[in-house]
Amino acid sequence: MDYSIKCDSPEKLTTDCLLLGFYSKRKLGPAATALDEALEGLITRLLKRDDLEGKAGDTLLVNHLSRGKIERLLLVGLGKKEELNASNYRKALSAAIGALKNSGAKNAVSTLHEAEIKGETLEWKIRQTVETFESALYRYTETKSADEKGKPPRLTKLQFLLDSETEQTNAETGLQQGRAIARGMSLARDLGNLPGNICTPSYLAEQAEKLGKAHKKLKVKILDEAELEELGMGSLLSVSKGSRQPAKLIVIEYPGGPAKSKPHVLVGKGLTFDAGGISIKPAANMDEMKYDMCGGASVIATLGVAAELELPLNVVGLVPASENLPDGSANKPGDIVTSLSGLTIEILNTDAEGRLILCDTLTYAKRYEPVAIIDTATLTGACIVALGRHPSGLMGNDDALCESLIRAGETSRDRVWRLPLWDEYQEQLKSNFADIANIGGPDGGTITAGCFLSRFAKDFKWAHVDIAGTAWKTGTDKGATGRPVPLLSQYLIDQAQ
Ligand code: BES
Ligand code: MN
Ligand code: ZN
Numbered sequence: 001m002d003y004s005i006k007c008d009s010p011e012k013l014t015t016d017c018l019l020l021g022f023y024s025k026r027k028l029g030p031a032a033t034a035l036d037e038a039l040e041g042l043i044t045r046l047l048k049r050d051d052l053e054g055k056a057g058d059t060l061l062v063n064h065l066s067r068g069k070i071e072r073l074l075l076v077g078l079g080k081k082e083e084l085n086a087s088n089y090r091k092a093l094s095a096a097i098g099a100l101k102n103s104g105a106k107n108a109v110s111t112l113h114e115a116e117i118k119g120e121t122l123e124w125k126i127r128q129t130v131e132t133f134e135s136a137l138y139r140y141t142e143t144k145s146a147d148e149k150g151k152p153p154r155l156t157k158l159q160f161l162l163d164s165e166t167e168q169t170n171a172e173t174g175l176q177q178g179r180a181i182a183r184g185m186s187l188a189r190d191l192g193n194l195p196g197n198i199c200t201p202s203y204l205a206e207q208a209e210k211l212g213k214a215h216k217k218l219k220v221k222i223l224d225e226a227e228l229e230e231l232g233m234g235s236l237l238s239v240s241k242g243s244r245q246p247a248k249l250i251v252i253e254y255p256g257g258p259a260k261s262k263p264h265v266l267v268g269k270g271l272t273f274d275a276g277g278i279s280i281k282p283a284a285n286m287d288e289m290k291y292d293m294c295g296g297a298s299v300i301a302t303l304g305v306a307a308e309l310e311l312p313l314n315v316v317g318l319v320p321a322s323e324n325l326p327d328g329s330a331n332k333p334g335d336i337v338t339s340l341s342g343l344t345i346e347i348l349n350t351d352a353e354g355r356l357i358l359c360d361t362l363t364y365a366k367r368y369e370p371v372a373i374i375d376t377a378t379l380t381g382a383c384i385v386a387l388g389r390h391p392s393g394l395m396g397n398d399d400a401l402c403e404s405l406i407r408a409g410e411t412s413r414d415r416v417w418r419l420p421l422w423d424e425y426q427e428q429l430k431s432n433f434a435d436i437a438n439i440g441g442p443d444g445g446t447i448t449a450g451c452f453l454s455r456f457a458k459d460f461k462w463a464h465v466d467i468a469g470t471a472w473k474t475g476t477d478k479g480a481t482g483r484p485v486p487l488l489s490q491y492l493i494d495q496a497q
Contacts, residue, residue, distance in 0.1 A: 001133065001134065001137060001153075001155065001156055001157065001158055002156060002157045002158070003130055003157075003158050003159075003160070003175055003178070003179065004157075004158075004159050004160070004175070005159065005160050005162060005168060005171050005172060005175065006109065006159040006160065006161055006162070007161075007162045007163070007164065007165050007168070008161060008163075009034065009163060010031045010034050010035050010038075010111065010161065011034060011035060011038040011068075013069065013070055013109055013161070014069035014070070015069070015070055015071065015107060015108060015109045015159075016071045016072060016104075016105035016106050016107045016108060017070075017071060017072040017073070017074055017100060017103055017105035017107075017108040017109070018031075018035070018070050018072070018073050018074070018108070018109050018111070019074045019076055019096055019100070019108060019109065019110040019111060019112055020032040020035065020043070020073060020074070020075055020076065020111055020112075021075075021076050021077075021078045021092070021111065021112050021114070021115050022043075022047065022054050022075055022076070022077060022078065023054050023077075023078050023079065023080060023081040023084075024053060024054040024055070024077075024079055024080045024081070025053070025054065026044065026047045026048065026052070026053075026054055027054070027081060028043065028044070029078075029111070029114055029115060030111075030114055031111035031114055031161065032075070032111075035070075035073070038068070039065070039068075042062075042065075043062075043073070043075065046060065046062060046075075047060065047075065052075070052077065053077070054077040054078065054079065055077050055079055056077055056078055056079035056084075056088035056089075056091045056092050056095075057077060057091045057092055057094070057095040058076075058077030058095070059074060059075065059076050059077065059095050059096060059098075059099040060074075060075040061073070061074050061075075061099055061103055062074075062075065063103070071105070072103060072104075072105055074096060074099055074100055074103065074108075076092050076095065076096045076099075076112060077092060077095075078092050078112075078115050079092075084115055084116070084117050084118075085117060085118070086117060086120060086128075086410075086413055087413075089115065089117055089120075089125070089128065090128060090132055090413060092112065093112065093128065093129055093132040093133070094132055094136060096110075096112065097132060097133045097136040097137070098136065100155060101136065101137065101153055101155055104154060105154070105155055106154050106155060106156060106157070107155070107156065107157035107158070107159070108155065108157070108158050108159070109158070109159045109160075109161050110129065110158060110159070110160055110161065111161045112125075112129065113125040113126055113129060113160060113171075121170065121174075122167050122170050122171055122174065123170045123171070123173050123174035123177070124174065124411070125174070126160055126171050126174030126175055126178060127174040127175075127177045127178035127181070128178070128413065129160070129178065130174075130175060130178025130179055130181075130182055131178050131181055131182050131185070131486065133158065134178075134182035134183075134185070134186065135182070135185065135482065137153055137155070138185075138186055138189060138482075140189070140190065140193045140479060142190065142193070142194060143194070143195065143198070160175070176309065177309065177489075177493065179308075180304075180305045180308040180309050180489070181305055181412075181485060181486055181489050183304070183305070183308070184298075184301035184302060184304055184305040184308075184482070184485040184489060185301070185481075185482025185483075185485045185486065186482065187207075187211075187297070187300070187301040187304060188294065188297040188298045188300075188301040188480065188482045188485050189479065189480040189481065189482045190480075191204065191207060191293065191294075191297035191300070191301075191480075192290075192291050192293065192294045192297050192471065192472060192479075192480025192482075193479055193480050194290070195290055196272055196273030196289075196290045196323070199272050199290070199293065200245045200272050200323070201240075201245050201246065201247055201248045201270065201272055201321035201322055201323065202245065202246065202248060203272075204248070204250065204270050204272060204293060204296060204297070204300070204319065204321045205222045205248040205250050205321060207300065208220050208222070208250045208252055208300050208319070209222065211252070211300060211303070211304050212252065214304075215304060215307035215308065217254055217255070217256060217307045217310075218252055218253070218254055218303060218304075218307050219252070219253040219254075219255070220250070220251070220252050220253075221251040221252075221253075222248050222249070222250055222251070223248065223249040223251065224246060224248065225237065225240065225246045225247055227249075228247060228249060228360075231340060231364070232338075232340050233249075233339075233340045233360040233364070234337045234338040234339060234340070234360075235337050235338075235339040235340065235345055235356045235357070235359055235360045236249070236320050236322065236340075236356065236357045236360040236361070238331050238335070238337040238347070238356060239271075239277075239322045239324055239331065239353045239356050239357050240322040240323065241327075241329050241330060241331065242277055242278075242323075242324070242325050242326060242327035242329055242330025242331060242350075243322065243323035243324070243325045243327065243330075245272070245322075245323050247320070247321060247322040247357075248270075248320075248321045248322075249318065249319070249320050249321070249361065249364070250270065250296070250300070250317070250318070250319040250320075250321060251316070251317070251318055252299075252300065252303045252316070252317040252318075252319075253314075253315075253316050253317075254303050254306050254307055254311075254314065254315040254316070254317075255314050256306060256307070256310060256311050256312055256313055256314060256315065257312050257313040257314040258314075261313065261314055262314070262368070262369055262370055262371045263313075263314035263315055263316045263368050263370055263371065264313065264314070264315050264316070264370060264371050264372055264373075264374070264491075264492065264495060265315075265316045265317075265318060265365045265368055265370040265372070265373040265374070266299045266302060266303070266315065266316070266317045266318070266373075266374055266375075266376070266488060267299065267317075267318045267319070267320075267358060267361050267362060267365060267373060267374070267375035267376070268295035268296035268297070268298055268299030268300070268317070268318075268319045268375070268376050268377065269292065269293065269295040269296055269319075269320070269354045269357065269358055269375075269376070269377035269378060269379065270293045270295070270296025270297070270319040270320055270321035270322070270357075271289075271292035271293055271296075271321075271322060271323070271324055271353065271354060271357065271378075272290070272292070272293045272321060272322070272323055273289055273290055273292065273323050273324070273325070274289040274292040274323075274324045274351070274353065274354075275289065275323075275324060275325050275326060276324065276326070276350065276351035277324050277325065277326055277330050277331055277350030277351060277353060278326050278330050278331065278332050278333060278350045279333060279349045279350040279351040280326050280351075281351060285474070288472065288474060288478075291378060291471055291472040291480060292324075292354070292378050293321065294378055294467060294471035294472060294480060294483075295375070295376040295377040295378060295465075295467055295471070296319035296320075296321060297480075298376060298467075298471075298482075298483070298484055298485050298488060299317045299318070299319050299376065299488070300317060300319060301482075301485050302317065302485055302488040302489055302492070303315060303317040305485065305489045305492075306489075306492055309489075309493070311492055311493065311496040312496050313492065313495055313496050315492060316365070316368050316370070318361050318364065318365055320357040320358065320360065320361045322353075322357055324350070324351070324353040330350065331347050331350045331353075332347075332350070333347065333348055333349060333350060334346070334347070334348070334433075335347045336433060336434045337356075339359050339360055339363065339456070340359075340360040340363040340364060341359070341360075341363040341456055343359075343435045343436055343455065343456070344434040344435045344436075345359075345431075345434055345435070345436055345437070345438055346431040346432075346433050346434035346436070346437045346438065347438050348431075348437050348438060348439050349438065349439045352438045352439045352449070354377050354378070354379045354449075355379065355438060355449055355452045355453055356438060358375055358377060358379075358453060358456075359452070359453060359455075359456040360456075361375075362375065362453065362456040362457050362462070363456055365460075366459055366460065370460055370461075371461070371495075372398070372401050372460065372461040372462065372463070373457065373460055373461070373462045373463075374401075374405070374462070374463045374464075374465065374488070374491070375453065375462070375463075375464050375465070376392075376464075376465040376466075376467055376484055376488070377464070377465075377466060377467065378466075378467055378468045378471050379446070379449050379464075379466045379467075379468060380393075380445045380446045380449045380466055380468055381445070381468060382444070382445030382446045382449075382468075383445075383446040383466040383468040383469055384468050384469040385445075386419070386446055387417055387469060388469060389469040389470060389473075390415070390469075390470070391409070391415045391416050391417040391469075391470070392409075392414075392415070392416045392417075392465050392466060392467045392469070392470045392483065392484055392487070393416070393417065393419055393446050393450075393465070393466035393468075393469075394406065394409075394416040394417060394418045394419065394463060394464070394465055394466075395418065395419050395420075395421045395446075395447065395450035395454075395463065395464045395466075396418075396421070396461075396462055396463030396464060397421065397454055397457060397458075397461065397462050397463075398461040398462070398463070400461075401461045401462075401463050402418055402463055404491065404494060404495075405463055405465070405487070405491060406418065407494070408487055408488075408490035408491040408494055409487050409490075411490050411494075412486035412487050412489070412490035413486065414470075414483050414484055414485075414486035414487040414490070415487075416465060416484075416487065419446060419447050419450065420447065421447065421450050421451060421454055425440070425444055425447050425448055425451050426451050426454075428440030428441050428443065428444070428448050428451070429448060429451055429452055429455075436452065436455060438452065440452070446466055446468075449466070450464050450466070465484055465487070467483060467484055470483045470484070471483055471484075
């Protein structure tokens with residue numbers, strides 16, 4: 001959809017649909033008040049007639065107005081005025097786009113950003129609108145036949161109404177960030193939703209190259225198995241041995257900052273299908289393991305966001321890509337491999353493969369002398385047990401870095417919750433035969449996975465974001481969410497300031 005800013009007063013507009021906010025007890029916002037006057041109290045009357053309380057997410061579509069050039073009104077409940085917060089605001093936005101996309105309107109003007117939310121700027125409100133609306137309008141069509149693709153949505157244009165030009169620059173910034181992040185989320189969702197037989201490690205690498213062609217500033221390099229072998233990435237390669245698809249290490253550099261300033265490195269698990277290997281997974285819902293590359297897709301997409309926003313900092317994206325399948329040459333429980341760091345690993349469960357491809361990538365990342373490394377991965381089912389599907393799990397070896405990710409999560413509404421990486425947990429990774437085991441038993445599975453990675457992250461500031469519960473939705477709404485693109489993008493935006 002096309003988004004822009006418009007300076008005008010609500011009564012003078014020409015539009016297919018005007019979005020107006022109202023609060024509990026039918027209290028109207030400024031734009032709604034102005035229009036209510038122009039319409040001789042129509043809005044107040046209709047809200048009373050339909051007994052609409054103004055809860056966050058209530059909507060009323062006024063489908064016809066007897067005069068003027070506004071075809072429709074969409075009244076959007078925002079809840080109690082004093083209690084309006086980021087979460088209610090997003091709920092109202094979701095309801096608004098839900099009603100708007102089925103209203104028949106081809107274009108619309110929104111005034112919802114005039115609502116005051118403690119601690120949030122106009123820039124933020126506009127950005128959230130673009131992200132929420134684009135997320136709701138997203139459709140996956142790539143593997144549907146023409147008849148099933150359905151018609152494209154009628155709604156193609158949204159304007160944000162400002163009453164003066166004073167805030168136009170802030171509004172433009174919000175628009176620009178919203179567009180870039182929404183585009184990144186949509187790319188991450190498309191890649192995630194594609195099936196494992198299409199989205200292979202090579203396909204993922206090609207998509208990164210395609211992104212590199214679209215943005216002059218991105219440099220993309222793909223390391224193949226021979227190069228990984230040469231480097232000594234024995235842990236990563238042990239996972240891809242059991243697959244006919246060759247592993248790739250996708251390297252994307254965005255040199256947006258001064259040549260001498262150290263980069264932020266983002267690492268994303270790009271496991272394009274995880275059957276578990278010899279420690280094979282149960283059949284139920286195994287299809288969802290096509291989403292095991294969502295961390296990698298988000299890293300690729302976030303590099304696109306950095307380039308689109310021309311952020312003045314250096315960023316590197318690293319995505320180890322592989323399949324994890326059972327095969328005659330696959331890893332077997334008890335096998336011992338030597339990682340790039342030199343540490344030997346006893347593979348007690350071949351299904352704990354994410355950490356095996358990530359650990360070599362973390363070691364590889366050291367060559368960039370990074371400011372910090374953030375990895376993101378659909379790493380443990382235990383994370384869903386611990387935190388459910390609302391926040392991603394956060395762990396790390398640096399409090400300030402973790403704090404900045406928590407803040408970025410709050411701002412972007414792509415939230416994380418920190419788990420402890422205490423030394424006590426490290427005991428669970430002891431191996432009788434190698435330096436470290438790849439699993440830590442049934443207790444605290446998300447944390448012991450974090451502990452495993454921490455052994456390869458001793459020389460730099462590092463944080464790990466487990467997105468097992470947040471990268472996709474299960475059930476009837478099954479599909480990738482595009483998380484943690486907003487989180488990672490916000491982190492980079494904050495670092496650039
Ligand atoms: N990709 C999975 C983690 C996962 C499972 C994410 C279910 C989302 C939903 C990962 O590779 C895995 O299989 N982890 C194992 C680790 C265990 C063997 C220690 C798990 O979570 O069961
Ligand atoms: Mn696995
Ligand atoms: Zn996995």
